[in-house]
Amino acid sequence: MTAPARPAASGPVEAYPEFLDCLAAADEYSATDVALRLLDDGIPAERVLLDLVAPAQEQVGRWWQRNVWSVAQEHAATHISERVVAAVAAQTRVRPHLGRIVVSCMDGEWHALPARLVAEVLRLRGWDVAFLGASVPAAHLVSYLHRDDAHAVALACALPMRLPHAHRMIEACRRADVPILVGGRGFGPDGRWARRLGVHWAGDASSAADVLTDERTLHRPPPEDLDHLADDEYPGLVNRRAELIDTGLRDLTALVPAMADYTPAQLDATVDDLGHIVDFLTAAVYVDDATLFTSFITWMVEVLDSRQVPAHTVDRILEVYADMLHDFPRAHRFLRAGRVAVRS
Structure with a gap:
């Protein structure tokens, strides 16, 4: 008896429509199968995360914005994407050979999936990553940093209305003497508000990994521009x-x-x-x-x-x-x- 033929190898772009269909149907198992099949076909895990899961989640947000999807559908799809990220991470163990990076969402920031994607890409690049998840109070983050010998802390913010809170959290991390990198749309499409707050910004997970490996840049943040306050x-x-x-x-x-x-x-x-x-x-x-x-x-x-x-x-x-x-x-x-x- 001949074994059934496997689907032809394809990349994240080709698999994207099928993955979106799985999210629309709230089919966690099929969505996970799509991602793991890409891994089996030799597609690097980083590409699966950034070229499949991330753009699909952005599309989910657009459907909610246009009232094509309900809040319930958006929540279900986000949960499935989180499960897919966990499945990909479980299949791609990388022994850390670089320093510890603490990845956290700002206090009041509940959109944790983008930060989770950054954490997983950093892990794939060899960093020892501690992912703290959504809405971590500044005092608790600083307490964690004092316990942990972190190379840097990466903070995520999706909503610009959180910028005043983000600045207070950045200041708290500075007092802990830990280099800071921020990311997310909350800092502007080009990071303009991160620069105003005097902190490095990365537009995506790959850029974040590049900044974190550049010691000279990491330890020389831009000056604050807040005289108007x-x-x-x-x-x-x-x-x-x-x-x-x-x-x-x-x-x-x-x-x-x-x-x-x-x-x-x-x-x-x-x-x-x-x-x-x-x-x-x-x-x-x-x-x-x-x-x-x-x-x-x-x-x-x-x-x-x-x-x-x-x-x-x-x-x-x-x-x-x-x-x-x-x-x-x-x-x-x-x-x-x-x-x-x-x-x-």
């Missing part, structure tokens, strides 16, 4: 967060009569959206960059449009906040720019 706009916005959200909710309730029939879940989602507007505005003031806020507003309008929420509601909230913050020069300017972005 000498004024009191940032703390003033933090102190007025609850007031801004409450006022925005009252105005929206008057503007949209249908909100009277909102379920508690719908009201919670609206409050969350208002909180995100305030938090992104606050982060933009922190790094003194209007594009942080306008990029978020553009994204938010696209998401709300896919959920049949008209853009004029966002414009109205920005108008209300601009009136409330007329004595906050940078915040007021950013809100005006946000209104232009809504209308464009």
Whole structure:
């Protein structure tokens, strides 16, 4: 009897549609089989992680953004991707011959899969990696670093609204005298906000591995550029967060009569959206960059449009906040720019 023929060897690009189908069907076992088959065909594990799992997860995010997928579908797909990463890692043991790297998500950062991919690529490159996972409080991270003789710490942040928290975490690591590398979209598409905070940034896992092996660069971070924080706009916005959200909710309730029939879940989602507007505005003031806020507003309008929420509601909230913050020069300017972005 002849053994059944194996599927023809293929790379991550060819396997990508099949892998996406597995995620769409929430089929963990088939998704894992796709990844392990690539390994059996001689495809390096790093390519499987970065050319198959990572882009598939980005597509999942885009489907959620366009309301093609529900939150539940996105969560199921993310869980499967995490399981696939674990399966690939189990099949590719590499004995570490380089120093210890601590990989962690920022406090409040729950998107752990991108950081996990970085951790696995570093492990494949021979680093001894300690992956701490999602949302690690700064004090706990520093305590871990004091116990661990780390070559460097790699911190992940996916959302720019977390930048003020990220800066405090970076400062805590500096006090522990450990070199720092950051990554993730939270620092801007080109790492511009990482440079503003005075820290090295890597755009992907391969770049992170390259920076970590460059001792001279690693120990010479760029200078901070935060002189604008000498004024009191940032703390003033933090102190007025609850007031801004409450006022925005009252105005929206008057503007949209249908909100009277909102379920508690719908009201919670609206409050969350208002909180995100305030938090992104606050982060933009922190790094003194209007594009942080306008990029978020553009994204938010696209998401709300896919959920049949008209853009004029966002414009109205920005108008209300601009009136409330007329004595906050940078915040007021950013809100005006946000209104232009809504209308464009």
